[in-house]
Amino acid sequence: MAKKEFQQIQDIGFKSLIESFKKYTGFKxxxxxxxxxxxxxxxxxxxxxxxxxxxxxxxxxxxxxxxxxxxxxxxxxxxxxxxxxxxxxxxxxxxxxxxxxxxxxxxxxxxxxxxxxxxxxxxxxxxxxxxxxxxxxxxxxxxxxxxxxxxxxxxIIYRKGAKEGDIICVTGELGSALAGLRILLREKRAWQDNPEQQFKPDLQPYEHVVQRQLIPKARIDLFNALKDSEVKPHCLIDLTQGLVADLSDVLKQSGVGAEIYSPAVPISLEARNVADEMNEDVDKYAFYGGEDFEMLFTLPEPLVEKFKAEFDDFIVIGRITEAEKQLTVNTGEEHNYQIEIES
Amino acid sequence: MAKKEFQQIQDIGFKSLIESFKKYTGFKxxxxxxxxxxxxxxxxxxxxxxxxxxxxxxxxxxxxxxxxxxxxxxxxxxxxxxxxxxxxxxxxxxxxxxxxxxxxxxxxxxxxxxxxxxxxxxxxxxxxxxxxxxxxxxxxxxxxxxxxxxxxxxxIIYRKGAKEGDIICVTGELGSALAGLRILLREKRAWQDNPEQQFKPDLQPYEHVVQRQLIPKARIDLFNALKDSEVKPHCLIDLTQGLVADLSDVLKQSGVGAEIYSPAVPISLEARNVADEMNEDVDKYAFYGGEDFEMLFTLPEPLVEKFKAEFDDFIVIGRITEAEKQLTVNTGEEHNYQIEIES
Incomplete structure (x- = not known):
């Protein structure tokens, strides 16, 4: 098939663009x-x-x-x-x-x-x-x-190190950064619709999520705790693209699958309130929202309790499985589903 | 004096902007x-x-x-x-x-x-x-x-190492990158003035200078020669802002002055031809033109001949002096002049 002479980047998307140019790495x-x-x-x-x-x-x-x-x-x-x-x-x-x-x-x-x-x-x-x-x-x-x-x-901990049976842990809470963005965008729209009005949005009730969007903190405390406890996770990634996107990359690179228990995914009350106000599903915020800058790591089961004694701001959300399971979401109800991992 | 609340960057320039924010270096x-x-x-x-x-x-x-x-x-x-x-x-x-x-x-x-x-x-x-x-x-x-x-x-060779008495050397030739830019800008203007015309500028006579502008080469050969010869210059800088700007920074950081012999500054015949065509002074190209990616270095006098035996694509253009001389340009004629170095 002849290549189009002017192929727009949005036709293939940035992910494919990056993927196809990965070969240009110069001298090894x-x-x-x-x-x-x-x-x-x-x-x-x-x-x-x-x-x-x-x-x-x-x-x-x-x-x-x-x-x-x-x-x-x-x-x-x-x-x-x-x-x-x-x-x-x-x-x-x-x-x-x-x-x-x-x-x-x-x-x-x-x-x-x-x-x-x-x-x-x-x-x-x-x-x-x-x-x-x-x-x-x-x-x-x-x-x-x-x-x-x-x-x-x-x-050094790579994304590719997750092993079947590992416990999947995440620090802090997910989805608040996106909840904060939702609020900021709503207030921006309100101002654009009424530019003459003295604009002073009351962000007080949303302070937590807005802060998570505007000044997120990197989890240097986790790094220090891992060092002190001499626990070394099999795999580690920061959550910047969203839980599903980032975990999918871990699974792809590690050649494994995962089952996550969606009720266990840590979500703040403030993020829930925003989702309710917006008539949106807060799980979507946690699964697909980016920029939380929390950490996801996987540990062999016996190390979870050991590490918890050193550092308690993380929660278990699931387990690494064989690759065939893809990314299985266990909702705790009847409608479990699978998200396919690209190979 | 009260600061203006909205001070435009062009009011102070990028150089001052960078200078004034240099203090924000975080944790030492x-x-x-x-x-x-x-x-x-x-x-x-x-x-x-x-x-x-x-x-x-x-x-x-x-x-x-x-x-x-x-x-x-x-x-x-x-x-x-x-x-x-x-x-x-x-x-x-x-x-x-x-x-x-x-x-x-x-x-x-x-x-x-x-x-x-x-x-x-x-x-x-x-x-x-x-x-x-x-x-x-x-x-x-x-x-x-x-x-x-x-x-x-x-x-490692810093900009701050130049010593009184050192010989100032530059590799290759200066000013060609600016000469190439002049040609490209002239042809662009010609095309903008006649957009309907089939535009095919004849760049053949300017090939050398246009190449110097578009695909400059970094002087990795100098790096290799210095390593092989075990000669270590007192100071080293790449010429990207122009000879005067880059040498001035060396003088300022080293706390010295310099005298350069302008007839010795290496300029290609092709750059001279462009300057003639443009009715401009080719010395200005060499002194103030950037992006040549040549190297300037200073050596104690006895090392110049030693290094020349290993690597011959450089030329002596002057000498490091006491700071009071600032940057003195010796034209070989009567109108020598001094360029002041900011402190």
Whole structure:
């Protein structure tokens, strides 16, 4: 079949685009243990340690909306996203580099707020800002954030390590970031419909979910607890695309399936209230909402209780199965269903 | 004095903006030997080696123009720019991460050309593409490229090392990249003035300078020659902002001045011809034109001949002096002049 000469990216989607260009990896270096495909790349140092590097890009209007995102929060969130990827390798984040392209419409003061947010997060996560580039842009602000961390080679945890029988655990709670986004978008629409009105939305009742959307925290506490307890999960990933998407990638890379008990998936009361208000299914928020920056990990059953004694902000949501089961959702009622994992 | 509440970035310029936000460096890590301020950051590993990381952002219409830049060349140039920064630390580039934000107007095929250019350059420079993010953008393509390299701690060369009496050397030739840009912009204007005409500019006579603009090469040969000869320059920088801007930064960071002999600055015949055609001063191209990706380094006088025996594609253009001389340009005629270095 002849290829179309002008094939639009939306015809194939970004996922396929990335997949088809994965082969362009340049020169193969012996010390690169992992290139594209996990939360971060992993390269061997001569001292037995490895360094992990992740990179993410954020474009205004695609990944964030400055009509409701304070610059300081945006700065904080950029760092959270980058740091979270390194934590998801079970490595210690050490430095970040931030490239920012800034359009004229934003003031020096606004950009200073952005840097203050970056600085605050960098202090919280104990990472140093070691570089980056600041340049002009057209209409939209764009940022690219790189984080570099370090670990003993044997401490690294890949997505591909989940084993049949493992218990699936998630930290914190899921779906609140999407609930917060729903509220912010509703209030933005209300303002757009009545631009003359003095706009002052009452976000107080939604404070928790809005905060989860605007200034999510990376789970450095889990990283520290794993280190202290000397428990090493078989697999680890940060939940940024949504539980189903991220777990599916784990299953695909590990060559296994999973059964999850949907009533066990941790959801906050606040997220439930938002879903009720919107007449939506809160399970959808938890399953498909992204940007929670919680961690999913799998452990052999005997280690679950051991680890719980060290760190209690996680919950068991299911179990790794043979691959044939795909991603089976056990609802605790009659309508269980299966989500197919692409191979 | 009260600060203005909305100060436009162009009121202070990007250089001041970057300068004033340099303080937001987050948490200070002991193993970071150099943060912001050189071609790359430098962090210590436990094996006595260091890793160097650089990051640059490129925005369509600001840093490149796709009306005359083939996608494949753009890909190549992004990698050149990133690799060049690591070479400018005298470190060996090992891996790159490339974030790309792509607007709808470009096809899958175009983006594949971009990746092919990245791949080709990565092969030429022996670096592996280990990661990056590909995402949607609005109207303009933006890319951010990170390069990571490795070196023995004592091999790193900073901008701050130039010493009074050192000989200033530059590789290759300067100003051709700007000459190429001048030609491309002239032809673009000609096409914009007559959009109905079948546009096929004859770039053949300008091939050398156009290539220098579109697919510059990073000087990995200099890096290899320095390694083989065991000559270590006191200071090293890649020429991306222009000779005057880059040398000024060296002088400022080293606390010295310089005298350069302008007739010695290496300029190609092709760049001279373009300047003549444009009725412009070719010395301006060489002094203020950026993106040549040549290297400037300083050596104690006795080492110049020794190194010349190993590597001959460089030329002596002047000498490091006491700071008071600022940047003195000796024209070989009567109108010598001084360029002041900001402190």
């Amino acid at each position: 270096r012996d010390n690169i243990l992992k290139g594209i495909g996990d939360d971060a790349s992993v390269s061997m140092q001569s001292d037995g340690k490895v360094s992990c590097t992740s990179s993410e890009v954020f474009v205004e209007g695609v990944h964030f909306d400055l009509t409701y995102t304070p610059f300081q929060h945006l700065g904080y969130k950029l760092v959270t996203a980058a740091v979270s990827d390194i934590l998801a390798m079970n490595a210690e984040p050490e430095q970040i580099l931030i490239d920012i392209a800034i359009p004229n419409k934003y003031s020096v003061q606004m950009i200073e707020q952005l840097y203050k947010g970056i600085d605050a997060a960098a202090h919280d996560y104990k990472v140093q800002v070691t570089g980056g580039d600041t340049t002009a842009s057209h209409q939209f602000l764009a940022a690219s954030v790189v984080c570099i961390g370090v670990a003993e080679k044997d401490d | 890590r002991d193993n970071i030997l150099k943060g912001i301020g050189d071609d790359a950051s430098v962090s210590m590993q436990s094996d006595g080696k260091v890793s160097c990381t650089s990051s640059e952002v490129f925005v369509e219409g600001v840093h490149f123009d796709l009306t005359y830049t083939p996608f494949q060349h753009l890909g190549y140039k992004l990698v050149t720019a990133a690799v060049s920064d690591i070479l400018a630390m005298n470190a060996e580039p090992e891996q790159i991460l490339i974030d790309i934000a792509i607007p709808n107007k470009y096809s899958v095929q175009m983006i594949e050309q971009l990746y092919k250019g990245i791949d080709a350059a990565a092969h030429d420079y022996k670096v592996q593409v280990t990661g990056g993010d590909t995402t949607a953008s609005h109207q303009f393509l933006a890319a951010s490229v990170v390069c990571i390299g490795v070196a023995e701690k004592d091999d």
